[in-house]
Amino acid sequence: MRDEVDDLVEAWGRERGDLDLAPVEVFSRISRLARHLDLARRDAFTAHGIESWEFDVLAALRRAGKPYELSPGRLLRETLVTSGTMTNRVDRLADRGLVQRLPDPHDRRGVLVRLTSEGKAAVDGAFEALLAAEADLLAELSDKERTRLAALLRSLLAPFS
Amino acid sequence: MRDEVDDLVEAWGRERGDLDLAPVEVFSRISRLARHLDLARRDAFTAHGIESWEFDVLAALRRAGKPYELSPGRLLRETLVTSGTMTNRVDRLADRGLVQRLPDPHDRRGVLVRLTSEGKAAVDGAFEALLAAEADLLAELSDKERTRLAALLRSLLAPFS
DNA sequence: TACCAGTATCTTGATGTCGAGACAACCCAG
DNA sequence: CTGGGTTGTCTCGACATCAAGATACTGGTA
Known part of the structure; x- marks a missing residue:
């Protein structure tokens, strides 16, 4: 091949x-x-009405677990974008009603971005669709090969962490 | 790890x-x-004074072999950018003297982008530096593992071609 | 208490890319 | 040889991102 x-x-x-x-x-x-x-x-x-950049932000909040809140600073570190970009992204996600901005009770400079229930539903649906699509791409490989591939990739990636 | x-x-x-x-x-x-x-x-x-997007274009021309000429259309298919982007890139590369634009003798709509000798020197130097940097990243893996990894990746990539 | 370096977020201007459309030339069917 | 669909390149406007700077607040120190 x-x-x-x-x-x-x-x-x-x-x-x-x-x-x-x-x-x-x-x-x-x-x-x-x-x-x-x-x-x-x-x-x-x-197919689920969201874009890749939206997923990146929503997924970070979703992974954080209840109450699905992270600061913009934490979000930009998770998604590897600059602060200006994150401000813009949170603005648009808030406009769409997928997140809301709350004042940080412990730091008056700070803000917390919280997933709304609409946001949670969107990201959960999108993640399932993503896993399904990715599973299709992996169909070429046996379980053993897949595991081996993941391990080899981990060896390459680990030095960066 | x-x-x-x-x-x-x-x-x-x-x-x-x-x-x-x-x-x-x-x-x-x-x-x-x-x-x-x-x-x-x-x-x-x-370190070699060029940027990633410049390398992408120059490398496509370099790989083509003598006389190091390709049409903008071919270049945009090789580098997966849109035509507007390629026009812009060729403009800037020509300004820097790394390529020159020539009329296509067989098609009066067409243009040929040709690597200058400066462009060839730049891309050759950059490619060697890239290979050296990538070889460092691969140091984690034995020859056997590297070959195996390449083969597994090929299995995933082949269906897209 | 007053200061100040450090931190968190937002604002602003520049820039590279995309997508759609314009225009010219090609080429084949009739 | 003529018309019309196709192809090749460029132009233009919109937009997401980045980098740098502005602003506000914090937390430790004198």
């Missing part, structure tokens, strides 16, 4: 046969899979 | 123990690795 990256490596090999292209075999596939995955996510979410 | 995704899966497990989170173990790691990889690429390239 051949993929896009086999072509890519072949082309580089023709032009730069002097280089060891082994890293490309791994990282180029990771980048491309991430891109395809983004599109798959988008599709899964639009 | 534990990574960020172990925490993520644990948090979801607490809140949604009813769901099979196996897909998250794979795809969340792929997304995160892609993000870290983007940053590593940026670092490797800035």
Whole structure:
């Protein structure tokens, strides 16, 4: 079974046969899979009326557990965006009624972003759809292969944490 | 060895123990690795005075082989951006003297984007730096593991092609 | 108590990308 | 050779994000 990256490596090999292209075999596939995955996510979410960036924020709140509250600062660290972006995102989510902004009782500078029940329903539905879509993409692999793949990826990811 | 995704899966497990989170173990790691990889690429390239988007375009031309020419249409398909974006990118690359725009002799609507010798030198240097940086990230894995990882990723990627 | 470095959030301006549309040239069917 | 659908490129307006700066509050120190 051949993929896009086999072509890519072949082309580089023709032009730069002097280089060891082994890293490309791994990282180029990771980048491309991430891109395809983004599109798959988008599709899964639009069926539930939310967008990827909305899911990222709502999911962070959902994972936090009751009462589904986090500060904007915590949210921007979880989702890896800047503070200006998070302000904008919370504004729009609040407009849609999926979250509400509350004053932090312990810090008057602070704000808490809380999931509404509509927000909770939206994120739960979207997450289930996402898992289903992702499970389809994994159909190629046996349980054993999937576990092995996850372990290998963990080895690469762990140094960044 | 534990990574960020172990925490993520644990948090979801607490809140949604009813769901099979196996897909998250794979795809969340792929997304995160892609993000870290983007940053590593940026670092490797800035040392060579070019940006990631510049590399994407220049590398496509470089891979094409002599005379290092491709149409904007071909370039936008290779790099997965829209035509408006590619026009903008070629403009800026031409301003920097890394590519030049030529009329397509076989199609008067068409244009050919050609790598200049400066562009070729820039992309070759940047690619070597990228491979070196990526090789570092792969240091965790043995040759056998790396090959296995590439094969598993190919299985996931192939259906998209 | 008064200060001040540090922290939390929001505001603002610049920028790169997208999507839709305009325009020119191509090419094939009639 | 003529018309019309298709293709290739560029233009333009909208928009999400980022980076830097503004503002307000906190918590420890003198």
